[in-house]
Amino acid sequence: MSTRYSGRRLSPVRLVVLLAVVAALISGLVYAYSWTRDALGSRGDAHWFSAYVDVTATPTYTFEAATEPHQKIATLGFVVASSPTTCEASWGTYYSLDGADGDLDLTRRIARLTRAGGDVIVSLGGAANSELALVCDSVADLQAQYRSVVDTYSLETLDFDIEGTALDDTAANQRRAEAVAALQQERAAAGDDPLKVWVTLPVSADGLPASAVAVVTAFLDAGVDLAGVNAMTMDFGGGDAAKNQADVAIAALRRTHDQLVAIYADRGESLGDREAWARIGATPMIGQNDVVSEVFSLDNARALNEFATEVGLGRMSMWSANRDRTCSDAYADVSVVSDSCSGVEQDGESFGAILAKGFTSSGDAPSPTPSASASATARADQVVDDPSTSPYPVWAEESSYPQGTRIVWRRNVYEAKWWTQGDQPDDPTVAASDTPWRLIGPVLEGESPSPEATLPADFFPTWDAATVYEEGDEVMLDGGAYRARWWTQGDNPVSGQVNPGTSPWEKLTSAEITKLLKTEG
Numbered sequence: 001m002s003t004r005y006s007g008r009r010l011s012p013v014r015l016v017v018l019l020a021v022v023a024a025l026i027s028g029l030v031y032a033y034s035w036t037r038d039a040l041g042s043r044g045d046a047h048w049f050s051a052y053v054d055v056t057a058t059p060t061y062t063f064e065a066a067t068e069p070h071q072k073i074a075t076l077g078f079v080v081a082s083s084p085t086t087c088e089a090s091w092g093t094y095y096s097l098d099g100a101d102g103d104l105d106l107t108r109r110i111a112r113l114t115r116a117g118g119d120v121i122v123s124l125g126g127a128a129n130s131e132l133a134l135v136c137d138s139v140a141d142l143q144a145q146y147r148s149v150v151d152t153y154s155l156e157t158l159d160f161d162i163e164g165t166a167l168d169d170t171a172a173n174q175r176r177a178e179a180v181a182a183l184q185q186e187r188a189a190a191g192d193d194p195l196k197v198w199v200t201l202p203v204s205a206d207g208l209p210a211s212a213v214a215v216v217t218a219f220l221d222a223g224v225d226l227a228g229v230n231a232m233t234m235d236f237g238g239g240d241a242a243k244n245q246a247d248v249a250i251a252a253l254r255r256t257h258d259q260l261v262a263i264y265a266d267r268g269e270s271l272g273d274r275e276a277w278a279r280i281g282a283t284p285m286i287g288q289n290d291v292v293s294e295v296f297s298l299d300n301a302r303a304l305n306e307f308a309t310e311v312g313l314g315r316m317s318m319w320s321a322n323r324d325r326t327c328s329d330a331y332a333d334v335s336v337v338s339d340s341c342s343g344v345e346q347d348g349e350s351f352g353a354i355l356a357k358g359f360t361s362s363g364d365a366p367s368p369t370p371s372a373s374a375s376a377t378a379r380a381d382q383v384v385d386d387p388s389t390s391p392y393p394v395w396a397e398e399s400s401y402p403q404g405t406r407i408v409w410r411r412n413v414y415e416a417k418w419w420t421q422g423d424q425p426d427d428p429t430v431a432a433s434d435t436p437w438r439l440i441g442p443v444l445e446g447e448s449p450s451p452e453a454t455l456p457a458d459f460f461p462t463w464d465a466a467t468v469y470e471e472g473d474e475v476m477l478d479g480g481a482y483r484a485r486w487w488t489q490g491d492n493p494v495s496g497q498v499n500p501g502t503s504p505w506e507k508l509t510s511a512e513i514t515k516l517l518k519t520e521g
Contacts, residue, residue: 047278047314049356050075050121051321055104056092057339061322063120064109064441070356072118075159075317078126079149087136089145093129097152102450103511105406105440108413110153112441122149123200125161133176134166142179143186150183150195157196159230167202167211177222184225198315200230200283205240205248207255216263228314230281231256233304234289234296241294245284246303253282253313274312281315282308286323286351287342292335297344301354309358316359324351383410391447397422402500404509406440413440419501453513455481459520465490474508481508 050073053063063074082090091100100106110120124146125131136142150158158180166172184195199219201212208216208231219226233249240248257276264271271279284296284304308316318324320339327334327341334343342351385394390408393399400421401407407414407425414425420436427435455476463475463482466489473484475493482493488504496503508516 046360047309047312047316047358048073049316049352049359051318051324051352052077052123052283053321054339055100055106056094057322059340060104061320062109062438063321064112065439066113066116066118068350068353070350070352071321072113073121074113074118074321075121075123077123077159078129078161079122079124079132080126080129081132081135084130084135087132087141087145089132089149097148102514105413107153108441108444110441111444112439114154115442120153120155121157121159121198122153122155123159123161124149125163125166125200127161127163131160131162131166131172131176133172133179134169136175139175139178139182142175143182146179146183147186155195156193157198157227159198159200161200162212162215163200163202163232167209167215170214173215173218174222177218177224180219181223185223194225196227197224198228198230198281199226200232200281202235203231203233203252203256204236205251205255207252207259213259213263216260220263220267226279228279228281229256229260230283230315230317232285232319233282234285234294234319235291236294237291241289241291244300244303245294245296246300246307249282249284249300249304250307253280253307256280257311277311278314280313281317282313283317283319284355285319287344288334288337290337295344298346298349298351298354301351305355305357316355318351318355321352385409385411387449389447390443391450393449395425397424400497400500402497402506402509404511406509406511408443411443413443414438415440421501450510453510453517454479455508455513455516459516463493465492469504481513482506483508 049070051070052075053061055076055078063071063076066072066074078092079089080091080093082088082093082096088096090096091104091106095103101108113120132145133142136145146158149155160176160180162173162176180197184197187193187195197219199215201208201215203209203212208229216226216229231253233252236245236248236252257280260279261271261276264276282304284301286296286301288295305316307313322340323338323342324346325341326346327338327343331338331341334341337343385408387394392406392408392413395401395407395409395414398421400419401416403416403418405416407416409425412426414437417436417438423430423436425435425437425439457476457479460474460476460481463477468489469475469484469487471484471486475482475484477493480494482505485504485506491504493503493505493507496505497507500506
């Protein structure tokens, strides 16, 4: 039986239309794939936020106590040469990598953050001191120092902050590039996870200066797999200082984008528009900049974030987490840059939260370790401390602890914020502002009791009952060192430690003694 459509064929016109529709669909799929690839970057990198933390600044910023999503990744700065002539990694020349563990408890604090699902990046260089490539004479020695930093903190990402005189040192730039390339190749040969490398560079409204472009090309020519270029959108100076800082930053980023595309094109690699944006970061200096007339406001942060999320910027940061708060009334001249406040009225808002909006809070952050997950489900009262594997004495209810004393309780290290006795370190009924204890981080695998630092018997004068002592005077007695808290005469420093809260004498902690010995040495 025949039907109405039996044997019917497409007319030439309909065939052309059908082919056009199919072609359009294929083109759309290809475009969608290309856009997605560009949006994610060629290696599928996340678009992430991480504020810089000045590790050696005082007061100490407790990056390990992250409470907000935008605080989950911390970029810690800065690792530099220990002196202008010594090829040894240090934190700001103040602490060796080992010394930072003793004085700053840095590894423990990092462990606390990572076990909570966060992550850290370490930045090398910065505006002050000497980046290691300026001091280490050979590529092999430089590679060894970079390796020590990566291994000490189990890093997946390094950030190189190259500015100032370091930009123009061609030999140092070449050594750095070759050392980083060799380290990446070494890790690949060992089957380790790839080491991601960002380079942080100054910019103007015209983009990267020629010296900064040279740093990027040195990395690429040496074979470094460069994750991206982070533009320091700050301290523009000149006529740009008084302009809208978001507008100047955006202009700088647009020009940097064009430069990066051109740099890769010169090497035969074509970057799509979105892919290029995914390899660029922005780091404004929040609030008052070093240039008095230059202020990066909360509204500037909102505008920069809107632009960054629209184009698919790969990284957003800020200098610095230490400064993300309103200065107190006691800080009279806010035009003078502070390490610990922004210099602008924030009205309870956070620059970090504004800039991080739309970015992942933990790009490539590891999941909590199995041991951490297990301890989280265990009853707290079932955790037993072993003095032989504890770096500090185990807390005891009957003992008294002066300010700065560190103890171990339920496999965590705490530090006394003021003199305390009988206050359980992890008492869940006490508010954070009221507890005398600050949680530093977990006891680490393989730890043992830290040796108690002591001073030579004649380091300070021996205490004498007849002598009048003023605030700040220091004495020795029975092997201990003590400092007068106020005027005193006849008050025995040793017996006074039974109730040190009322004693005119405070006993120097092991950490204070260690610093005194270093200074004397």
